Amino acid sequence: MDTNEHEHVIEVTDLRRVYGGGFEAVRGITFSVGRGEIFALLGTNGAGKTSTVELLEGLARPAGGRVRVLGHDPYEERTAVRPRVGVMLQEGGFPSELTVAETARMWAGCVSGARPEQEALALVGLTEKAGVRVKQLSGGERRRLDLSLALLGEPEVLFLDEPTTGLDAEGRRDTWELVRALRDGGTTVLLTTHYLEEAEGLADRIAILHDGRIAAAGTPAEVTAGRPSRISFRLPDGYLLGDLPPLGELGVCGHEVDGEVVRLRTRELQRAATGLLVWAEEARVELRGLDVRSASLEETFLGIAREQGVAV
Numbered sequence: 355m356d357t358n359e360h361e362h363v364i365e366v367t368d369l370r371r372v373y374g375g376g377f378e379a380v381r382g383i384t385f386s387v388g389r390g391e392i393f394a395l396l397g398t399n400g401a402g403k404t405s406t407v408e409l410l411e412g413l414a415r416p417a418g419g420r421v422r423v424l425g426h427d428p429y430e431e432r433t434a435v436r437p438r439v440g441v442m443l444q445e446g447g448f449p450s451e452l453t454v455a456e457t458a459r460m461w462a463g464c465v466s467g468a469r470p471e472q473e474a475l476a477l478v479g480l481t482e483k484a485g486v487r488v489k490q491l492s493g494g495e496r497r498r499l500d501l502s503l504a505l506l507g508e509p510e511v512l513f514l515d516e517p518t519t520g521l522d523a524e525g526r527r528d529t530w531e532l533v534r535a536l537r538d539g540g541t542t543v544l545l546t547t548h549y550l551e552e553a554e555g556l557a558d559r560i561a562i563l564h565d566g567r568i569a570a571a572g573t574p575a576e577v578t579a580g581r582p583s584r585i586s587f588r589l590p591d592g593y594l595l596g597d598l599p600p601l602g603e604l605g606v607c608g609h610e611v612d613g614e615v616v617r618l619r620t621r622e623l624q625r626a627a628t629g630l631l632v633w634a635e636e637a638r639v640e641l642r643g644l645d646v647r648s649a650s651l652e653e654t655f656l657g658i659a660r661e662q663g664v665a666v
């Protein structure tokens with residue numbers, strides 16, 4: 355059965371992966387990705403991201419649970435799924451003596467209905483490197499070559515395993531723009547990343563993996579909701595914590611003092627920040643080093659990495 359646009363392009367139900375020796379790297383995860391969505395799998399080293407993506411790519415058979423990509427089992431029905439999917443692995447591993455153009459041509463020969471290789475190279479900004487040998491490319495350029503090869507077949511679904519690792523800030527931004535453009539054209543994208551700002555800025559929905567399980571999932575806003583925001587500053591000379599307005603009345607739910615540095619946690623950021631600033635203005639003092647931060651994915655991620663249930 356093929357999917358239509360109302361169905362989930364990727365469906366994962368209670369998925370498990372066990373390696374030889376009995377280690378369970380993926381311990382029953384469930385999520386789905388709709389057509390034209392960017393979905394990011396985040397997680398600490400060893401959380402199980404690559405192990406999961408490899409199951410979605412049909413590179414291994416799950417130890418339990420179910421995977422469907424475009425309505426098919428990617429392992430059992432590889433020939434139905436593979437032509438419609440683009441894959442960018444963590445390690446490309448191309449023959450390093452070939453040039454960029456030769457590599458793309460060779461790859462295109464293995465892809466049915468491939469777009470012209472010059473077009474795929476242009477998409478990732480590698481046109482000018484077409485004549486350069488792969489071994490002479492920088493790490494970031496190699497990642498971009500990986501991505502262009504994944505795009506050769508004009509895939510409906512793209513699996514990108516850490517697509518921007520090794521890229522500089524500009525290369526990363528260019529890749530994000532390209533991924534957004536592909537999404538806007540209807541491509542479904544599942545990516546793994548270590549970069550929280552990548553997940554926050556690029557993904558429509560995310561899942562944070564921890565120890566082979568999903569610890570949090572939803573839109574970036576949903577995942578960070580309920581996490582406290584933070585305010586930090588230096589106490590003015592001669593002032594003590596008790597000289598501040600009562601913290602409870604400012605909506606502060608926790609605090610710590612480290613020398614003269616005060617750190618506050620609040621779920622009412624505007625109220626707490628306003629109360630503090632009004633107090634400082636009236637007292638004619640400066641809150642040096644004032645830093646006001648909304649709840650972020652980083653906060654959520656670190657909280658999970660420090661073990662769920664630990665207050666942050």
Ligand SMILES: Nc1ncnc2c1ncn2[C@@H]1O[C@H](COP(=O)(O)OP(=O)(O)OP(=O)(O)O)[C@@H](O)[C@H]1O
Pocket residue numbers: 373374377379397398399400401402403404405406
């Ligand atoms: N072939 C294997 N045999 C045994 N254990 C493995 C094998 N491959 C991976 N693992 C283990 O499975 C766990 C998950 O690994 P995986 O590569 O999926 O994590 P990851 O989230 O992608 O990590 P990273 O961010 O470091 O790439 C790790 O503890 C890893 O050591």
